[in-house]
Amino acid sequence: MDTLRLTKDKLNDFLKSISDVQLMAPIVKNGRTSFEIIENPDAVELNLDDYTATIKKAAFPQNETLFAYCSGKNGSEIKDVQEMPKTVVFGIRPCDAKAFVILDSLFKGDYEDPYYLKRREATVLIGHSCSEPTNRCFCPSVGGSPAGQEGLDLLFTDISDSAYAVEVLTDQGKAIIDSAGDVLTKADEADKVKCDEAAKAALNKIRRSVNLENIHELLPSAFNSDVWKEIGNKCIGCGICTYNCPTCHCFDIQDEGCSAAGRRLRVWDGCMYPEFTVHASGENPRKDRGDRIRNRMLHKFSFYPQNLGYVACVGCGRCIELCPVNEDLIEILNKVREAVNE
Amino acid sequence: MSFEPKIVAFLCNWCTYAGADLAGTSRYEYPPNVRTVRVMCSSRINPMFIVNALLEGADGVLVSGCHPGECHYVSGNYLARRRLVLFRRFLEHLGIHPDRFRMSWVSASEGAKWAEVVKEVTEGVRALGPNEIKREQEWMQQSS
Amino acid sequence: MDATKQLREAAEEILAREDVACLIGYEQGSYGFRVQPCILTDPGQTDRLIISPLCVNNLTNYLTLEQIGPLTKEAIGEQKIAIVVKGCDSRAITVLNAENGFSRDRLVIIGVSSPGVVDISKIEARFPNAVSPAEVTVKENNFVISCEGETSSIPQNELLASKCQRCKNAMPTVYDVLIGEEQPAKEDVFEDVAAAEAQNIEEKAAKWQEEFSRCIRCYACRNACPLCYCSDCMLDRLRPQFIRRSVTAVDNSLFHITRAFHLAGRCIECGECERVCPQSIPLMDLNRKLAKDVKELFDYEAGIDPEAKPLFGTFKTEDSDEGIL
Secondary structure, three states: OOEEEEEHHHHHHHHHHOOOOEEEEEEEEOOEEEEEEEOOHHHOOOOOOOOOOOOHHHOOOOEEEEEEEEEEOOEEEEEOOOOOOOEEEEEEOHHHHHHHHHHHHHHOOOOOOHHHHHHHHOEEEEEEOOOOOOOOOOHHHHOOOOOOOOOOOEEEEEOOOOEEEEEEOOHHHHHHHHHOHHHOEEOOHHHHHHHHHHHHHHHHHOOOOOOOOOHHHHHHHOOOOOHHHHHHHOOOOOOHHHHHOOOOOOEEEEEEEOOOEEEEEEEEOOOOOHHHHOOOOOOOOOOOHHHHHHHHHHHHHHHHHHHHOOOOOOOOOHHHHHOOOOOOHHHHHHHHHHHHHO | OOOOOOEEEEEEOOOHHHHHHHHHHOOOOOOOOEEEEEEOOHHHOOHHHHHHHHHOOOOEEEEEEOOOOOEOOEOHHHHHHHHHHHHHHHHHHOOOOHHHEEEEEOOOOOHHHHHHHHHHHHHHHHHHOOOOOOOOOHHHOOOO | OOHHHHHHHHHHHHHHOOOEEEEEEEEEOOOOOOEEEEEEOOHHHHHHEOOOOOOOOOOOHHHHOOOOHHHOHHHHOOOEEEEEEOHHHHHHHHHHHHOOOOOHHHEEEEEEOOOOOEOHHHHHHHOOOOOOOOEEEEEOOEEEEEEOOEEEEEEHHHHEOHHHHOOOOOOOOOOOEEEOOOOOOOOOOOHHHHHHHOOOHHHHHHHHHHHHHOOOOOOHHHHHOOOOOOOOOOOOOOOOOOOOOOOOHHHHHHHHHHHHHHOOOOOOOOOHHHHHOOOOOOHHHHHHHHHHHHHHHHOOOOOOOOOOOOHHHOOOOOOOOOOEO
16 A cells, blocks of 8 residues: 655644544643543644553443433433444554454454444554664564554654655555545655664664563463462552553443443453452452463463464563563563473 | 532431431521431541542531530540541542531530531532532433 | 672571561562562572662562462461561551551561662653663762663762652661661651642642543552552442442542542551552652641651551540531
């Protein structure tokens, strides 16, 4: 598909041309970036140093009302309160886009989740390739790259102080370009070369990696190893890793309200909380924090690849950056491999 | 039509509840905005009750118990006082006006005082307007 | 003598004791400026221990964390746990002891005098590409940072965590062994709280509704706090469910108001809640306001006096009647 050119001073015009749909883009508050639905594209700030903002909420919100009911003098009523407006998400990293592809494979799997799928269909993803990967990034180890295209409809690359190259990757992306009119121009060969060079330069800046050779068999073979206890000792069971991970998708279903009115909603949940696996009897098969870390690693690197064909990790490094006690996924996998090889 | 505040009042069984009862039998008039919840002692009040009441849509909360030194359970109101005086200051820090959470000591013989307390608290909350920090429950509204 | 060396020697001696089961300390983290907690069981492992301005965690959290694994009575019986604590951390031990949460007698406390810790987000912003292990030491009023082969010297006040800039507890309040030199206490007049108090009620409401709207209810603040250890936490209760699982600014407010208030007179101002928050919510503002009012109303400070009873477990007949009709 095409590659186009957008001068940086026209970025606002481009965003403003995305009309009749919601725009979700990065804004900065108190020095922290978050992706929000915005009315005015002037507020957009591509703060590419802060990568921890959550994007999965565009298709998998933290609270999602599945249905609501009320009953009273006029009888009872059930309201399907899903709102699925078309949303364009601008400025995400390729790893976050790949995370959507990974989530798609689950939510389209044995059971097609209508809530996620409706939202996903209504979401257009515009990415911004990384030029400065962080010291936590390791996407190449899991099959990604700073200029990866999986899951994206358009990909912006910073090719100079004054311009972006914009690669059109899908029909949905093309529709956005078409409605932008002449804000974008065709990219010339030099632009395309700069685009490739930027991708290669970013790739060379990634310094962390993890050996995933045969990981989906290696991890289960270490199931009974004591290494998990040592790894689990410092974990505080807080849930930061699961909530911020772009591929984590566990949820709880809660009912709120009373006989007069109420709703059923889906909320994020995390396997790192002890309550996640407590049975009605009070028994907990994953009581130790090491057991819960083991389960999470197995899920991401063993069960998911075997069942759905993807390693459920995009190498974004959020869990590594945000963990309060430095539980480092790379270190965990390396320790387990060492323990097995001994 | 002026705003009619909804005020939830937690009354201790032995003193204030009896005092409120006396106000009734003595036919003292006071605003009807208070909804009472009887508890055995003011120290039963968990600060969560107060915030939850506000979040569920109450415009004001009143906690009332025995005078210090007269608690039916000897020291319950002393313990409640420590917590709740601090809590009121804390709520103000978070943007909940102190007039939305009041406390009073009303004994079983103070029917007149009860009426005055309710008047004062109601007017204080009325002046502040409806409480904005509450759960949005648009699904509670019937559409027809 | 270098504090790390002193610590390792003391730790070796302590771990060799018959009556000590394990030692909770700090060791080098997995990259850059990270330092991680470790639980050692053998005197031969003590060369892993470090102590530096990068040691930000409050290790007393592990004493009360649910399912504390190697530290339960079943695992270690009557043996003791050795623990490395900085000044602020040590206050937690006193509070836990006073409320029978964890007995001080089960501990061998290695108190470390602390000139202050680095704010990790500030140092990572200055040195964004640190992958190989970095080191930070103190020289006079500067931090000396060796990162990726280069050494730089930066004035302490540019990198110090804000809690350390006004710290009164540079020396541990309780200890069995003391590591490090005497550190001067700084003054704390709750300036930060006074500034917040000066805002009007609408500004306060707007500020906190905005902050709480960013909360994602990960509960890291609760889990990182050494004094949040209820086995039946209000957040996990379903009958009745005071705090809903839906994540809205208003239910988030209920969570934070209640949690902060449950810590009134118990919070030791170690700042871990604010440090771990992935959404940068200024949680310490809440705890500091309560600490200021607790001092003013009841002349009480958490974790300083080992004989003090818990704040809400006692009362004085002359306590304030502020605002009471």
